[in-house]
Amino acid sequence: MNSLKVDVAIIGAGSAGMSAYKAARKHTDRVVVIEQGPYGTTCARVGCMPSKLLIAAADHAHAVATGEPFGVTVAGLKIDGAAVMARVRRERDRFVGFVLDTVDGWPDAHKLSGAARFEAPGQLRVADTSVEAARIIIATGATPAVPAGWRERLGDRLVVNDDVFEWDALPESVAVVGTGVVGLELAQALHRLGVRVRLFGRSQRVGPLTDPALQAAVAGWINATLPYSGNVGEPEVDRDGDGVVVTWKDERGHGRRERFAFVLAAAGRRPALAGLHLDKAGIPLDARGRPAFDPATGQIGDTPVFIAGDADDDRPVLHEAADEGRIAGDNAGRYPDVRPAARRTPLTIVFTDPQMAIAGASHANLTRSGVAFAQGAASFADQGRARTMGRNLGELRVYAGKADGRLLGAELFGPDAEHLAHLLAWAIQRGDTVTDALAAPFYHPVVEEGLRTALQNLARALRDAT
């Protein structure tokens, strides 16, 4: 048995763990990062980057296939699945390579390979190494949730996002289960690339938007955009030779069945905490067995244990994982002088077409909070620039406090929502009022003019409310 004594042990070398390492090293050199799998991070290897590469290919295919209204048609459109996946993997490997370069720059003494688990407070076990750590950061990420029994029943015909980006070619057909972010992005991309896709929703809910008007707009869009079966609960799945038969009831209660080459489980992601033996860590756990922590410091209770990234299930997106890692690393390094850090305005983007986004507080959060707020809406149906591009689908809602006119949040479904949501998130974080936002320049013709319409409507709603 080897033994190691450090000031800070970081479990997980993902985006959160890597920024925790950088921050902790500013305080001490006695740091170790423990990683059970390959380096490279979920984001670069199987998440943000390869999914956006696949979407980029799909967008090209879609543009070529839908040029007719502009008088541009291409005869003999061909989608070469092997070439599509070759680019996805080649570019993905490039992004992973940058991460590997960073890890290569760390001293060997700071890296330990294997799965970590707690043996006692301050005591970890990694294969045949015992690690005594004054402070510990849990940055273990999350893993795809697969409905019970599906792995056993479907074997290699069941895939999760990780598997998709290892494909050498595009399959003939895929049943995508789950209408969250992963399911929507991948289902639309595969559909546009010529794969026969059916998307299955457990409920009527599609995507993260909470405003009833936008939920309705998204529901109308999904039905028109790809084969979709909503409200089916958990579909029945059975292995059938080299494929899978999916059985479900449609909205009229009629039994339906369809055969696919693969089932893609996009049924959510769960914090990777199971193998850590948290019961031995000496930390407070909530009713679900998850660490009770402070998002401003990353600290779990008043213990020297911290948590960051998808492992804490708070804001499971890349820039927040990196922030949380930095905060936890800094505090673990300076412990017991634990300091709260400012968090950014929440921002969520779904890279479908049209995109969905939430900047600041969602409609559901505002309603739950009881704050008095007004809203302004705008549709993209007749928005000038969106119409020129033939991307005039969707709408947006902007919310502001009735008391002071400050922007509180927004939900968007429409063209270039990723950019509009950034503008809004920045304005919200600055504390801008609707008047401040309307005083900013708006060029012509741009989709931002659609945002201006919503802000003008919001200003009117605020005036009417007084």
Ligand SMILES: Cc1cc2nc3c(=O)[nH]c(=O)nc-3n(C[C@H](O)[C@H](O)[C@H](O)COP(=O)(O)OP(=O)(O)OC[C@H]3O[C@@H](n4cnc5c(N)ncnc54)[C@H](O)[C@@H]3O)c2cc1C
């Ligand atoms: C398909 C997909 C697309 C996404 N797209 C986007 C996007 O466009 N934009 C965005 O902002 N976010 C996106 N995300 C989310 C983003 O990828 C995550 O929020 C982020 O990568 C989380 O980083 P992390 O460090 O918490 O976890 P990870 O990067 O997963 O790191 C956790 C590490 O811990 C290791 N580990 C786990 N348990 C142990 C143990 N016991 N011992 C040792 N090591 C352990 C794991 O092997 C892993 O390397 C996407 C996610 C997915 C799945």
Ligand SMILES: NC(=O)c1ccc[n+]([C@@H]2O[C@H](COP(=O)([O-])OP(=O)(O)OC[C@H]3O[C@@H](n4cnc5c(N)ncnc54)[C@H](O)[C@@H]3O)[C@@H](O)[C@H]2O)c1
């Ligand atoms: N663009 C991005 O930023 C991006 C992209 C992908 C993933 N992510 C991150 O990854 C996280 C996880 O995404 P996700 O889409 O896997 O999760 P999600 O929680 O967004 O959606 C899960 C979906 O699966 C459904 N579901 C759950 N259990 C089911 C079951 N047994 N049968 C059928 N359906 C079931 C849910 O109803 C829901 O529609 C997101 O919250 C997001 O933070 C971000």
